[in-house]
Amino acid sequence: MRKHRPTIRDHSAEANLFARRAFVGFVFVTLLIGVLLSNLYNIQVIDHQDYQTRSNDNRIKVIPIAPNRGLIYDRNGVLLAENKPVYNLEVIPEDVDDLDKALTAVQQIIDISEQQKADFLDDIKHNRRFKSQVLKSRLNETEVAKFSVNQHKFPGFSIEARLARYYPYGDTLTHALGYVAKLNKKELTKLEAEDQATNYRATHDIGKLGIEKYYEELLHGMVGSQRVEVNNRGRVIRTLSLTPPEPGHDLVLTLDIGLQQIAQHALKDMRGAVVVLDAKDGGVLALYSNPSYDPNLFVHGISSKDYKELLNPDRPLINRTTQGRYAPASTVKPHMAILALEEGLVTEQTQIWDPGFFQIPNVEHKWRDWRRWGHGHVDVYKAIEESCDTYFYDVAYRLGITKISDFMTQFGFGELSGIDIHEETTAIMPSKEWKEARFRESWWRGDTISVGIGQGYWTATPMQIANATNILVNRGLDHPPHLVQVAKKENEVTQINNEEKPPVVLKNPHHWQIALDAMHNTVHKVTGTAHKAFKGATYDPAGKTGTAQVVSIAQGERYDAKSLKERQRDNAIYIGFAPYNDPQIVVSVVVENTGGGSTVGAPIARQLMDYYFSANPIQTAQSDAP
């Protein structure tokens, strides 16, 4: 710095100094603008493509659209499962100024429980604030109206409609139709593994049981999509393109809702199952398991209280028609008779003496007949008509378990019937191998005796019993039972379930006739076990009763229903078909712990047949029966 500063300011020197500095400043400014520009050039020209893509990713969203689930109809076109709009009160938290205040105000208008409020607050904590959350689901009409009037007071709140499954017949069809409910994580993982996750992007519910589950793929349809432009809050500004969803197939069942209602009505409050098959093609006309429950409870998530109530000892959740294991009892006697005839152990004329019990030679143990004093001289007809046990003890003893097991397996015992619902058990057709595997014990000759009358280790589901009867009345032709007839989509109709299994072939086809005649007599002869129940029927029925022991009765003791606990009393069973000369329907009825195949089982079958033939009168009136 200068030591001697002039006292008079050198204005031109100062001006020059300033001009130099201003010039430096301007150069500096120009340089920095150059820096800005080169950076902007990089962003706008060099990296333009990248940013262009990200800009499009920002604004264009693909919104999946759920397909409408296919409807389900009964064989006469009655709607059994439909899609109804439900209204949910939803909230976008971001758009609400004061959530607490707004919630309190909404509670003045619509009843919202503290639980619902807590669930909602929990939901918004775990989701982005612009995502809509359900505050209350399934508003009724009054609530929708009440809220709509006040809508303007609640920005961010809205009523959203979507389609949800509804089952108009409630508990009448639960075990056949099953139900849909909210897709869960496990199902989602499975869908991902099957490469189906995209198809379910917009779907809320999935089939959980019954037909809804079995035919999920057909019923669901294909997801659609909508390319939309959205703003930063995800609100749709406009639609750019639309691929409409493809609705699922409608299903037409073989079920007859009228018959189904009769079955429910006939069983009243008894635990049991009814299966009615179309003898011509194996179509299931009725499939009812009692007690039942309302499937609509599950569609929107069942409350834990309601669910607990379903876990009662009557086990309504079990589908007794396909999961109930019952001793088939005397209903297998016609089959057993055919086997004995085929094997030449008996002929049409062979008679045995029934003293009221059967004994293996040199063995003390007595296998008792249901009639303590016996049936006297018994041939194959009488054995079936009067359901003589001793005759079949003897036959079974002589056949041996392997022949019985092999033959009965051809009628579907011990195997899945192939019915188109997943809830099914094979039950047990005992054999030597089975006992080895199950109990690590060899088969005793004595084990075979009770198998002869459908007891012992032998269990079957009502569906298996009906199916075995159906094969019998069709003289060996096997039409596997099924619930769905056709799938429809617009005008395209697809036949499903028309496959046949290989028939059961007899060496002498006349043996079919013997068994069927005996079943005819069971209903028509005064001594027949089902005679009383079918008195005065306008069609020509045939059948076979059965009464199955639930617990074994000790030697020398009598069965006394009153002294036994309710759950230990006998099961009533009945199989029947009609008309005798040209069977149209096959019925199997099982009622738990009521005893009396002829007093409880047969009258239920009568009601079903009466209804069926009044609704479907026999065209060509011809009957061999008197």
Place this chain on the structure above:
Amino acid sequence: MIPLNKKRSIWQRLHLDLPLLIALMAMMVASLAIVYSASGQDSAMMVRHATRMFGAVLGMFILAQFSPNTLKSMVIPLYCVGLLMLVGVLLFGVSSKGAQRWLDLGVTRFQPSELMKIAVPMMVAWYIGRNHLPPRVIHLIIGFAIVMVPTVLIKEQPDLGTSILIASSGIFVLFLSGLSWRLIGFFSATIALAAWPFWHYGMHDYQRQRVLTFLDPESDPLGSGYHIIQSKIAIGSGGIEGKGWLQGTQSQLEFLPERHTDFIFSVLSEEFGLFGVCLLLCMYLFIIGRGLYIAVNAQDAFGKLLAGALTLTFFVYVFVNIGMVSGLLPVVGVPLPLISYGGTSMVTLMAGFGIIMSIATDKRMLLK
């Protein structure tokens, strides 16, 4: 130099500099168009914006009528009142968005830091200009103190953007006054060394966070990096020609934050592309060039220093704002001058241009 015999033009009599005025008016028209787009075509907002512009132009016109000598006489009271109000803000101020920047005067709210944007360069220019140029060390130290006291007060509000603007306006005066290059080098080195303790003790967490996300915006794409990422997407997707007026998806669909205020440059870049950006920068360069030209031709040291400092500070607005939205600088709240929506900064800027015009036309009066 203007010939003495030439008749004074109408613009000189009105104390207006025509080239600068035309450039400013052009910027305001552009501002209206861009704010209209950025606000989502909100006409009510347009009316408010136009009204404020009118007020700002009026303020400029009034200030232009004061001669630099009159301005000089107002320097000390203005600076002292401003300083008092800054203290008042810290003690009794009204908070908004986490910062205490406003004084509630009953009728209206007032931001004293805006006053200081004018008062500080005036005060320093007056103080340095009283003495010979280049200034002596003692004058430099006092001049520096005049700058730093309000700067620190404003940084405490906290308002980093404004404190940077005020500090630079004062420092520009010192630079233009002929501060020796050796001292400039020394101060630069000191600042570089001071940056480390400042980073640790002088900044608020949110400011530090902004700097960190500025360095790597993608590290927090939904949090604090969101603004920068969305802004760069808007700028980059604009390309060379832009998407067209009102057609910018980033801004129209509200992905861009603070669209009509701090991030309005991104809207402009998206809709008008690199072409529009160049045009805007040319306009700024012209305004700055004109301001410096006026400063060089100013009659006395006060006028030169003040006009020069105000002009260069105007550039700081431009650089910090564009640097911020394009990812060169951290996010600090500085509007794009003359374009961003918002009355306060518009009024302050136009007041500055009023003073520049007063200086521009004063020379001619003295020469008469």
